[in-house]
Amino acid sequence: MPKDELPILVDLHKNVYFDDEEGEAVILDRRKLPLDTTHYRCKTYQEVAEAIEKMVTQSLGVSPAAGYGVVTAAYQAQEKNKSEKKKQIRKAVKRIKNTRPTQTSLHYLMDEMLETAEEKIGKDENLFKAMRKKAYDWTKNLMKVSRKLGKHTSKIIDDGDTILTHCYGGPAIYFMGDYARRDGKEVNYYCTETRPYLQGARLTSFALSQGGFDVTLITDGMPAYCMSEGLISKFITGADRISMDGGVANKIGTCQIA
Amino acid sequence: MPKDELPILVDLHKNVYFDDEEGEAVILDRRKLPLDTTHYRCKTYQEVAEAIEKMVTQSLGVSPAAGYGVVTAAYQAQEKNKSEKKKQIRKAVKRIKNTRPTQTSLHYLMDEMLETAEEKIGKDENLFKAMRKKAYDWTKNLMKVSRKLGKHTSKIIDDGDTILTHCYGGPAIYFMGDYARRDGKEVNYYCTETRPYLQGARLTSFALSQGGFDVTLITDGMPAYCMSEGLISKFITGADRISMDGGVANKIGTCQIA
Structure with a gap:
C-alpha cells in the first residue's frame, strides 16, 4: 500500500461509489474479506437494497450504499419525464428504508435525498448529478466525523x-x-x-x-x-x-x- | 436413537474399536461431527498415531485410540517370531507416546500394555487377543469413571x-x-x-x-x-x-x- 493511502476498508469512498461508465453502484463485498477484495455491482436500486439486506456491507458502509442506491435509481430514470422521475425516487427511497427499519441515519439521508430530488426535478436540473453529489458528500462527512472521533480518542x-x-x-x-x-x-x-x-x-x-x-x-x-x-x-x-x-x-x- | 442407547459420542466403545474382520483400528472422526458420522480406519499403528496427531479424536477418545494403536501393531505381528513381536510393540508404544508427550494417562496405558505384551510373548500366549482385551478394558474403565463422575455431579x-x-x-x-x-x-x-x-x-x-x-x-x-x-x-x-x-x-x- 502506498504511503499515506488508507486501508481499503477505512476509506469509505472505496467501500461504495458509483461507476459512471457502467451505470452501476459498486459496493466492497465485506463478506469476502480479508481473502478476497472484490466489489459487488448493482444496476438497479432493488439490487442495492438486496445487497444491504444480504450484508454485502455493514457498519458505516450501509448508509453510503443506501445513498448510492438512490443514485442508481436517478441514473435509471434519466430519460424519463418529471412525474416518472419522482415516482422512481420515491419507490427507491421507500424500498431502501425498508432494509434497515431502525437505522435512523439512513432514514435521515433518504428523506434528505428525496427532498433534494423533488426540488431538482421541479427546477428541471440534473437529478442524477445532484443525487451523486448528495451520496458523495454524505460519505465525505462520515469520513470527517470518523477522523474527528479518532483524533479525539487518540x-x-x-x-x-x-x-x-x-x-x-x-x-x-x-x-x-x-x-x-x-x-x-x-x-x-x-x-x-x-x-x-x-x-x-x-x-x-x-x-x-x-x-x-x-x-x-x-x-x-x-x-x-x-x-x-x-x-x-x-x-x-x-x-x-x-x-x-x-x-x-x-x-x-x-x-x-x- | 433407540431408548437407552447412548449418544454415539458418549459411548467410547463406539468412538474407538478394532474391526477383527478387516484388521483395522476404527476411530470416530470427531472433526466431521455433527454433520457426518464417519469413522477413520487405520491398518497400521503409524496411521493410528497420525490420526491422534491430526485430531481425528480428542478428549477421552485419545487414550483408547492409543490402546487400539498397539492392538493394530499386535495384529500386524501375528505371524512374526517372538523377538520381532517384541520389537514391533516397543516401536508402536514409543511412536504413540510421542503423539501426546504430556498426556500421562496415555503414557500409563502404553507402559502397561508393553509390560503385558512382553509377559504374553514370553509365555507364547496370544498377543493380539491380550492387547485387544487391554484396550477394551481401559475403555470400559473410562466409561465406568465417567458414569461415576456424572452420578456424583448430578x-x-x-x-x-x-x-x-x-x-x-x-x-x-x-x-x-x-x-x-x-x-x-x-x-x-x-x-x-x-x-x-x-x-x-x-x-x-x-x-x-x-x-x-x-x-x-x-x-x-x-x-x-x-x-x-x-x-x-x-x-x-x-x-x-x-x-x-x-x-x-x-x-x-x-x-x-x-
Whole structure:
C-alpha cells in the first residue's frame, strides 16, 4: 500500500461509489474479506437494497450504499419525464428504508435525498448529478466525523498501549491509532474474532494490519485471560445504537469484556 | 436413537474399536461431527498415531485410540517370531507416546500394555487377543469413571437447572444430566461454541441433543449476558490437566466465564 493511502476498508469512498461508465453502484463485498477484495455491482436500486439486506456491507458502509442506491435509481430514470422521475425516487427511497427499519441515519439521508430530488426535478436540473453529489458528500462527512472521533480518542492513548477491540468499530478505530502514532506514541492492537460474523477477524484486524499496526487476533474466549496477564491496557468497542437518553445497545460480547 | 442407547459420542466403545474382520483400528472422526458420522480406519499403528496427531479424536477418545494403536501393531505381528513381536510393540508404544508427550494417562496405558505384551510373548500366549482385551478394558474403565463422575455431579443439580458448558467435557457431561433426569429433575443445557475448534458447537451440543436434552448453542461472547439475564444456574467445564497439588489448567475461555 502506498504511503499515506488508507486501508481499503477505512476509506469509505472505496467501500461504495458509483461507476459512471457502467451505470452501476459498486459496493466492497465485506463478506469476502480479508481473502478476497472484490466489489459487488448493482444496476438497479432493488439490487442495492438486496445487497444491504444480504450484508454485502455493514457498519458505516450501509448508509453510503443506501445513498448510492438512490443514485442508481436517478441514473435509471434519466430519460424519463418529471412525474416518472419522482415516482422512481420515491419507490427507491421507500424500498431502501425498508432494509434497515431502525437505522435512523439512513432514514435521515433518504428523506434528505428525496427532498433534494423533488426540488431538482421541479427546477428541471440534473437529478442524477445532484443525487451523486448528495451520496458523495454524505460519505465525505462520515469520513470527517470518523477522523474527528479518532483524533479525539487518540488523546487518551498512552505510549505503548495495547488496545483490545471487539467487533468492527468503523474507520475511527484506525484513525485513533493513526493519530496516536503521528503523536509519537506506539500503539498495538488485540482484536477479538467476534462471532458469529467474525467482523473482528475479517474486518478490524484486516484494516489495522493493512494500516501497518501490530495486530494480534484472539478468540472471543480469550479477553479475560489476556487482561489477567496484563497484555491489554485499553478496550474499545462499537455501539450498535445510542439512544437520546444515553442508553447504549452494544454488540454481544461487550458485557463480559467490560 | 433407540431408548437407552447412548449418544454415539458418549459411548467410547463406539468412538474407538478394532474391526477383527478387516484388521483395522476404527476411530470416530470427531472433526466431521455433527454433520457426518464417519469413522477413520487405520491398518497400521503409524496411521493410528497420525490420526491422534491430526485430531481425528480428542478428549477421552485419545487414550483408547492409543490402546487400539498397539492392538493394530499386535495384529500386524501375528505371524512374526517372538523377538520381532517384541520389537514391533516397543516401536508402536514409543511412536504413540510421542503423539501426546504430556498426556500421562496415555503414557500409563502404553507402559502397561508393553509390560503385558512382553509377559504374553514370553509365555507364547496370544498377543493380539491380550492387547485387544487391554484396550477394551481401559475403555470400559473410562466409561465406568465417567458414569461415576456424572452420578456424583448430578447430586448438586437442582430441578429446573440450566447448565452452561464450555468445550467438551467428555461423557460425564451427559451422564450428569442423565442421572439428574432419572432422579426426576428437569435439566437444560447452554453450550458455548468454544472457538477455535468449536468443540462445544460440534461435540457437546451434538451429544446432549442426541441424548434428548434441550440445548441452546451460544457464541463464546454471550455467557456474561446470558448470566446477567438469569438464564444460567450452573456452569461446568472440563479441566485440560489437573496437577497433583490441585493446580488446574483449563480450556481458554474458562477464566472469563468464571
